[in-house]
Amino acid sequence: STNKKICLGLTSDTKSRRSYPDLFSIWSMVARTAFTQLNYSPLLLVTTVIGMKLIYLVPSLGIILGVIFSWWEIVAIALLARILMFLAYLPIVRFYQLSAIYAMSLPTVALIYTLITIDSAWRHWRGRGGHWKGRTYSPEK
Secondary structure: OOOOOOOOOOOOOOOOOOOOOOHHHHHHHHHOOHHHHOOOOHHHHHHHHHHHHHHHHHHHHHHHHHHHOOOHHHHHHHHHHHHHHHHHHHHHHHHOOOOHHHHHHHHHHHHHHHHHHHHHHHHHHOOOOOEEOOEEOOOOO
16 A cells, blocks of 8 residues: 555545534544554554643632632643643634633543543554444454
8 A cells, every 4th residue: 555645634625425414423534543543552542642631620620729729829730731732722712603601611621532532542543443333343453
């Protein structure tokens, strides 16, 4: 097989012909390839999950626990992290012409993506990875 590259970029000129009307259909679409992107590596899966928790979960917990225990320095740092997340995600939200409030959803989106990635690995280990159009595709050897 040839190693041709593909660019996955944002554009407003291309429209998907496939419909993803609900979370289940999006979940299935992402789960087909999420573990593939990690080269089917359990080590990369574990480090990805840890990284996602550190980046997206810790700031939210920092705000909550910081307020409960009056750790105001932690609250300030965690709020700064959340503001930076908001600002980083805002251009994508604007690209899709959504309200800026959607940019606050990045930690939730990251949690869902992490769960889908774990599910993708689970499907692969059960011999159901890469399932699409009634067929299951296994990794190239």
